[in-house]
Amino acid sequence: xxxxxxxxxxxxSFTQYSRGTRQVLLHVIRELFLTIQPGQIVxxxxxxxxxxxxxxxxxxxxxxxxxxxxxxxxxxxQPLTQQRAEQVRGREMVLVPQGVTYLDPLMQVGPQLRKGKxxxxxxxxxxxxxxxxxxxxxxxxxxxxELSGGMARRVLIATAAEAAPRLxxxxxxxPGLDARAxxxxxxxxxxxxxxxxxxxxxxxxxxxxxxxxxxxxxFYAGVTIEEADAADFAAGKLRHPYTRALWNALPQNGFVPxxxxxxxPGEGGQGCPFAPRCTQARPECLGPVPYRSLDxxxxxxxxxxxxxx
Amino acid sequence: MSLEGMxxxxxxxxxxxxxxxxxxxxCLEPGERLGLSGPxxxxxxxxCKLLSGYERPDKGRxxxxxxxxxxxxxxxxxxxxWQHPETAVDPLMKLGDTLREGGPVEEGLLEAxxxxxxxxxxxxTELSGGELQRFCIARALRPGVKYLLCDEITAMLDxxxxxxxxxxxxxxxxxxxxxxxIVSHNSxxxxxxxxRIQPL
Numbered sequence: 001x002x003x004x005x006x007x008x009x010x011x012x013s014f015t016q017y018s019r020g021t022r023q024v025l026l027h028v029i030r031e032l033f034l035t036i037q038p039g040q041i042v043x044x045x046x047x048x049x050x051x052x053x054x055x056x057x058x059x060x061x062x063x064x065x066x067x068x069x070x071x072x073x074x075x076x077x078q079p080l081t082q083q084r085a086e087q088v089r090g091r092e093m094v095l096v097p098q099g100v101t102y103l104d105p106l107m108q109v110g111p112q113l114r115k116g117k118x119x120x121x122x123x124x125x126x127x128x129x130x131x132x133x134x135x136x137x138x139x140x141x142x143x144x145x146e147l148s149g150g151m152a153r154r155v156l157i158a159t160a161a162e163a164a165p166r167l168x169x170x171x172x173x174x175p176g177l178d179a180r181a182x183x184x185x186x187x188x189x190x191x192x193x194x195x196x197x198x199x200x201x202x203x204x205x206x207x208x209x210x211x212x213x214x215x216x217x218x219f220y221a222g223v224t225i226e227e228a229d230a231a232d233f234a235a236g237k238l239r240h241p242y243t244r245a246l247w248n249a250l251p252q253n254g255f256v257p258x259x260x261x262x263x264x265p266g267e268g269g270q271g272c273p274f275a276p277r278c279t280q281a282r283p284e285c286l287g288p289v290p291y292r293s294l295d296x297x298x299x300x301x302x303x304x305x306x307x308x309x
Numbered sequence: 310m311s312l313e314g315m316x317x318x319x320x321x322x323x324x325x326x327x328x329x330x331x332x333x334x335x336c337l338e339p340g341e342r343l344g345l346s347g348p349x350x351x352x353x354x355x356x357c358k359l360l361s362g363y364e365r366p367d368k369g370r371x372x373x374x375x376x377x378x379x380x381x382x383x384x385x386x387x388x389x390x391w392q393h394p395e396t397a398v399d400p401l402m403k404l405g406d407t408l409r410e411g412g413p414v415e416e417g418l419l420e421a422x423x424x425x426x427x428x429x430x431x432x433x434t435e436l437s438g439g440e441l442q443r444f445c446i447a448r449a450l451r452p453g454v455k456y457l458l459c460d461e462i463t464a465m466l467d468x469x470x471x472x473x474x475x476x477x478x479x480x481x482x483x484x485x486x487x488x489x490x491i492v493s494h495n496s497x498x499x500x501x502x503x504x505r506i507q508p509l
Contacts, residue, residue: 047467048437149349175465178348178494204467249468251501257472261423261440 002077004167004198005059007034010071012051012058029054029222031291032071033298036167036198041189043201043209043230045246046219047262052202053098055219056169059200060095061085076166094160096170100152103144110140113159129162130155133188150181157188168192169200174208186212206246210234218243221263221273224291227298239299242274272301312337312387312456312488316369317359319352329355332369335507337456337488342479344503345492351509353492354392357458360490361389373455388449392461394441398433404444405429411448418447421477439470446474450481456488464494475502 010032018024029051036042046052057063059073061082073080075093089095104112113130114122130139133154139147147155153173160168170189174182190212193199203209209216210230218226218240226240238244248256260277271286272278278285280303291300314335320328329352337343345353358364360371362378362385371378373386391397398407408414408429419426422443433441442462449457459478463471479502482489493499499506 047470048439048465179496181349204465206468246468249472251472251495251497255472255475255501257476258469259423259473261425261470262437 001037003035003037003074004040004076005034005036005200006072006074007032007059008072008074009033010055010058010069010073012054012063013068014064015066015068027222029058031300032219032224033227033291034200034217034224036200038166038196038198039193040215041193041199041201041213042215042217043203043213044217044219045203045206045209047204050219050262051222052204052219053171056095056171056200056202059085059169060089060093062089091163092165093167094163094165094169096156096160096168096173098172098175099149100144100147100156102156103152105144108141108143109147109155113140113155113162126158126162129158132161133158150177150185153177153181153185154188157185161188161192165192165197167198167200169202171202172204173201174203174205182208183211206233207250218246221267223273223300224298225272225274225300229296232297237295239294239297239304240274240301241278241280241305244305310339310374312360312374312490313372314356314360314366314369315372317356317366317371318368319355319359319364319366321355328367330359330366333509335360335490337490339455339486339488340482342482342489342491342502342504344499344506345490345509346494346496346499346506347509349494353509354460356509357389357460357490357492360456361385361387361458363389384451384453386453386455387458388451388454388456389458389460390442390445390449390462392464394438394445395433397445398441400433403430403432404436404441408444408448412451414447415450415452418450422447423473439466442466442474446478450485454485454487456490457482458490458492460492461494463498471498 010029011027012029014026014028015023016026032055034042044052044055058069063069075088113126135151135154135158144152173185177185189199201209201213210233213230216228216230217224220242226243228238232238233247238247245258248254258277263273269286270288272289275281275285285302289300289302291298294304314333317330317333318328319330333356347353359366373381378387424443424447428436428440463474466474491499491502
């Protein structure tokens with residue numbers, strides 16, 4: 001089956017002014033790989049500051065002007081150029097953003113979703129979509145600030161679902177929601193995937209990713225370090241020491257902290273970004289580390305756990 | 310000796326007749342770790358704001374070791390750590406200045422929180438949420454503080470940083486005999502951390 005989205009060796013960097021007119025190039029994402037099949041939910045898990053949101057912006061072609069993107073993105077079998085991204089976004093490819101700040105604060109929800117269209121067919125179509133997400137007619141007359149966190153999230157998903165997309169990119173869809181509201185929101189994403197769309201779920205919450213995703217890609221300081229089946233986590237079939245540490249840090253799994261802090265963007269060299277905190281690190285970990293297939297997943301580690309290369 | 314909220318009733322102005330809190334009682338002893346859970350919109354953050362003096366209750370009172378909270382001068386013995394650290398620091402101040410604003414920082418605290426010296430010269434937008442939250446915790450841990458209210462302080466952090474922050478805070482609470490009020494949606498986290506859990 002042809003994948004919906006295939007990202008190969010993507011890197012994103014920024015040009016910044018350091019002092020006066022001196023420019024520096026800041027590599028925020030490097031060597032990123034990602035594949036999403038139809039009907040599949042793929043979670044990208046990483047801590048804040050690891051470059052997750054930039055990945056979404058890169059795919060949608062909405063990176064700021066001082067950024068550079070290299071690598072290969074294929075969407076529905078064809079290369080995704082800037083021009084094509086502009087054509088398909090909002091239609092075949094949609095973003096469910098983090099929060100209400102992405103809505104126009106001065107426009108009521110109804111007219112905002114309809115993009116100003118007033119004809120009865122459009123109105124009926126949106127009414128139907130909002131209904132499906134449990135949003136009554138009164139919601140259309142509310143302004144974004146009047147929505148609760150859970151309602152806002154459903155409005156954003158409704159906008160996305162209305163376009164009948166092939167790819168849904170969800171950026172941190174659940175923080176601030178209580179367990180019940182969060183599981184309802186996740187149910188909506190599952191429905192979209194069951195309808196044949198691919199879902200890219202970007203989150204810092206491993207637990208959430210494991211409850212809904214089929215595949216999990218782990219991101220650390222701008223680098224993909226592991227790709228695994230969601231089931232690999234509970235089965236203890238993890239490959240990278242960071243992924244293992246992440247799993248062991250869950251409150252129900254030992255709550256084990258490790259010292260140190262993640263490197264900032266562009267602070268690491270060519271080597272493994274986790275090496276400064278890794279107990280198994282050796283000198284060669286600071287050199288180039290390839291991203292290799294291992295045991296049904298992929299890993300970027302010279303000495304991966306539990307497997308022969 | 311305890312932080313007591315008695316019959317706390319509160320509503321935000323202009324939000325209609327229905328208040329947020331209605332006769333809520335809460336008691337936190339030194340050295341205790343009390344978990345507070347409940348769905349969104351139930352008033353968990355509001356309760357923290359009342360207990361730390363950011364808002365005054367419409368009815369009821371807050372006593373710290375038997376004395377009304379409003380009678381304490383200078384440093385408030387009840388400090389709150391907020392859910393969104395980026396909204397709890399001055400965006401136009403370097404973090405080193407933000408930290409010094411509350412007085413000298415204790416020796417070894419920055420190292421224990423893994424705050425790198427270079428971060429002190431940065432502005433809040435130049436650090437991630439997890440990095441900022443470390444500063445907010447360092448700022449709250451002053452001598453004289455007896456109770457810490459932790460409002461979803463690790464909800465936006467990755468798991469490793471979350472475990473790191475809590476192992477640090479539990480150790481500090483133990484050493485200083487602090488009372489901790491821990492607000493979270495994550496029941497596994499509350500069960501791990503708390504000596505007692507009170508639903509709101």
